Every structure is written in C-alpha cells, then in structure tokens.
Amino acid sequence: MNITAVAIVSIVCWAIVELINGPRGKKSTKKDEQRNTDLAQQVLKLQDRIETLEKIVTDEKYDLNRQFNDLKNDRVA
Template sequence: MNLTAIAIVAIVFFGVAEIIKQAKKKNPSSSQPNDGLEQQINALKERVETLEKIVTDENYDLKKQFDTLKD
C-alpha cells in the first residue's frame, strides 16, 4: 500500500472518530446510539471499504497514471 492510500484511509478514519466524539459530547448520558449518527458511520465504513478496494487493486498505481498523462 502506498502513502496515498494510507493518507486516504487515515483521513476517513479520523472523520469517523470525530463523529463519534461529537456524538458522545452531545449526549453523554444516553447509551442508545443515535440512528442518524449510526447511518453516517455505516456510510463512512462503506466508503472506507471502497477506498481500500481501490488502493489495494493491482492496477492502482498513481505514479503510472501520472506518467501516462504526461505522454
């Protein structure tokens, strides 16, 4: 996995962590998960899975793509 892939996954996970922290700040006494936040987290998880598939694909090589654009 290259640095671009690592950066993308890290940014998405950071976003998920921020959503969770904000949810806990807004409703610290409630142990029931908020449906809206749960949907957002599930959507972000799906996006992370998609990004992981893209960056781990053998055909994914950013440098090669840039080189072909130069030609």
C-alpha cells in the first residue's frame, strides 16, 4: 500500500514539474519570441505608469486635495 502511494505521488509530482517547465528541448519559435517581446514592452509601460502613480499619490498636494474633497463631500452629504 505504501509503495503504491509513493508511486502515485511521484507520478503526480513529475507531471506537475513537466507542466511547469514545459517540454525539454523545446525550441522557441518566432511567435514565442514576438510574444515575449510584446510582454516585456507591456511590463515596461506598466512600470512607467506605476512610477507616475506613485509620484502622484506621494505628493503632498495630492493628500491635501483629497482631504479638502473629503471635507466637501461631508458637508454636502
């Protein structure tokens, strides 16, 4: 019984590793390379956007404006 359980667990672990790593010896195609390039460009654009948002949110004026808006909304409500 224990040997059977070990064999099953081993097969499942092997299958998971194969799914994660992909097939061995797989050559990347031009389509894969283009996709990787596109994804890298998207990551760079997102990093730029995050940097901009961080600058806005950490700016003292942003916090002050937010507080004014909160006060204004409290009076209206």
